[in-house]
Amino acid sequence: MRGAEALLRTLVAGGVEVCFTNPGTSEMQFVAALDRVPGMRAVLALFEGVATGAADGYARMAGRPAATLLHLGPGLANGLANLHNARRAGVPLVNIVGEHAVAHLPYDAPLASDITSLAHTVSSWVRTTAHVGAIAGDTAAAIAAARQSPGQIATLITPANVTWEECDGPAPAPRIPAVPLASDDAVVAAATALRQGAGTVLLLGGSALHGRAIELAGQVAAVSGAQLVGSTFFARQERGAGRVAPARVPYGVADARRFLSGARRIILVGARPPVAFFAYPDAPSLLAPPEAAIITLTRPEEDQVEALARLADLLGAKGPAPTQALDVPAPPVGPLTPEALAMAVAAAIPEGAIVIDEAITGGFPAWNASVGALPHDWLPITGGSIGIGLPLATGAAIARPARPVLCLQADGSAAYTLQALWTQAREGLDVTTVLYHNRAYRILELEYQATEAGAAPGPQAAQMMRLDGPTLDWTSLARGMGVPASRAYTAEDLSAAIAAAMREPGPHLIEAMLAV
């Protein structure tokens, strides 16, 4: 058996059953092996940033890694921005990156580059397979590294000769590393803080934002009177009617500081201490009051459910946690203001939906409007590199084909990785994209105000933040990628278009022409 086939069989044996690809010559052996190995679904992306972002979306929903197949250093480079986001999401992911045959490397052929250095910037584990006898074991080790809690990026670099030479066969599924437990001291310290009354915040992040963990956190908050808060950005949160509903730390520095101003004790549950996304002249980096004590119940890699269950026991928390009441807004009518758009989206969220949020300035209004929507999962940005939304939706839809995906997508960010629409069309994915067309990097217009103390931009600066002259036509772009598209100018247009898109199978894009 050739090395490439052993690699592929080891992936499948280790539970890696989807590979998001954009191969080149040095990965042709892997491509050839796809038809010899059952159990691997290969999904072609027209750009590597789509492949890596889709692998992130897959992992967030499936809870296990997909693979990517990337062509040499430049292929990895094109995927790095969304790997950066995936790293911040704490998801498991296995990159397979081709390399020139070892004998070819000394000639410094045009595509040769320093793959290892690129890989280390986003990966917790990097290895170059030294000889064909090591490829199966290296693949198993990559899977195990990816599944290290809470999820890591593992990058395996495979010289072409290692994929075409003969080896003994695949490796068995690796042992999945155990999830570390919080210490007794950490649980006791959290309990002590929670008994101190007002001013205690239970701050959730990572896998504490879904499943049994968020329910237990709700019980703990209820019995102790602590304020239940979720991180600004996270990989996935279960929310909506019938779910525990933490408040969310706002994005803006001033808003976040105001929100946290009453905190005297912040207990981190899989969350990191809240810090500003960017620095600004004369603004602090830390969002919590300096006098607030930071207490860590669980680090992101620790078992959130186990620690919260012990904490609940210590505090005598019993019975169901208070949950959010059903509160679906009435579908709005009239001009498509940001507020109307948010309400139309919230009204349209179907039960069990996966909501992808790269709406940037449009995302927080949609979040607020949908607090009491039908129960759904919310997948926002994590690492702040734009161009994640459409790929994330693609991967989430592949992981959970029975669930509708609603992608809230800003126009500026969408332009980064619009090729994801083609993959949605090819794979027939049930993704409805609401494209927030405001013809600007609106967030930058706000950030400009923040860094320039409110000054208006001059003409050249304004051109750097406007997306007009010409205006992007997103219905044309979507159709060019093979995705049916329509345009909404009013709130009722938008509601009707979302409903129609949800009724039909396959992807749709609705260009929401914001009245701004």
Next chain:
Amino acid sequence: MRGAEALLRTLVAGGVEVCFTNPGTSEMQFVAALDRVPGMRAVLALFEGVATGAADGYARMAGRPAATLLHLGPGLANGLANLHNARRAGVPLVNIVGEHAVAHLPYDAPLASDITSLAHTVSSWVRTTAHVGAIAGDTAAAIAAARQSPGQIATLITPANVTWEECDGPAPAPRIPAVPLASDDAVVAAATALRQGAGTVLLLGGSALHGRAIELAGQVAAVSGAQLVGSTFFARQERGAGRVAPARVPYGVADARRFLSGARRIILVGARPPVAFFAYPDAPSLLAPPEAAIITLTRPEEDQVEALARLADLLGAKGPAPTQALDVPAPPVGPLTPEALAMAVAAAIPEGAIVIDEAITGGFPAWNASVGALPHDWLPITGGSIGIGLPLATGAAIARPARPVLCLQADGSAAYTLQALWTQAREGLDVTTVLYHNRAYRILELEYQATEAGAAPGPQAAQMMRLDGPTLDWTSLARGMGVPASRAYTAEDLSAAIAAAMREPGPHLIEAMLAV
């Protein structure tokens, strides 16, 4: 004066007058300074790979660096693939990459990443400005590094606080480093080899492929009887009727080895020894016969004209070199086969055109058909990372606004960086793109044959190389980006469409529906 303004004024003083941008919050000071500093043209790209590829195209035509403005590590990451290509082209280029304020770095905010390691993979010079007092000098040093012959990539990383703090002002234009000269021994060795008669190849690369250098090389070849050969890939070649016309080393390993099989002495003139683009099972990496001596007249960074002039003197080469006769093919009619497409393109090349070639499998037929076309410049791929064509055309058009740009663009590669079309529209650039629509990564279908010994791909493998299901609609995509577009199904359609596009100002895209 703030650091950002000093940076910008130093760029302009140093002859850097165009900046291809995609800024974020950490670069807002630079954006604000654009309206305070005359002489800098800021060109917004909707994706960083467009910005870096455009800077490459600008440098190839202008012979001096443009700047890029990139947002933190992910912004640089998105630009890396085309920086890899620019590095292989040997062009000057200055990257300005924002970084978090120094005081913000310890908090590991979501967008924090290892920018320095990313930068080193493509840059010959990397520096992070340590304090605002250093920013002007660092910028001048970056320009000087970029202008080190033949051209290098310099990356300056600027923490946000350095851009908003006050400094003394800009630095003057740096001294441009001298171009090193070939040694006397190298010139004598080349002359000796050229006097040995048949079997001597004069292999040109880099800046030996245009201007006075290619004329001198033609004289030297004529007087000595050496075979005049150009590298397979290069930054820019002047060619067509009335120009010296070296043969070109073919791309395929077998073809290239056959082409070079008679070589006993290969004299490198700004060229690197010919090596295979990829390794294949049982194929060699070196394309020249093992017995051929490799003699270096000039390394890429040395003065090609000066060395060739000395060599011509030694050999007594006088008078004009033999040049290519005018031989424009008649515009073809009938089905749009690859051959007809090549002839239609060759027939349509206007005098003084800049031809961008990322047609991949379609590029070599177009090259062959246009040997005797009206005089033009040819800018092909260099580093082999796809997605360079549309950005390269964008930058070339900005560097040479009076010259028509004809971009020969494969569909698979175009999908990587199609956002360049929007920049072409916004800037009103006279670029005519002929989009080779063959609905496949055709090169991969050939490479699959090469690595799999002619075996046909199975169904999953075939899906990794086909761009159908759905077919991309490039007229919709172009119009969505604001570029007028049309579709050609026959050779006469194509000729008419190119002529019409050339008559009108601004960008056009013609989707050439290949009969394949």
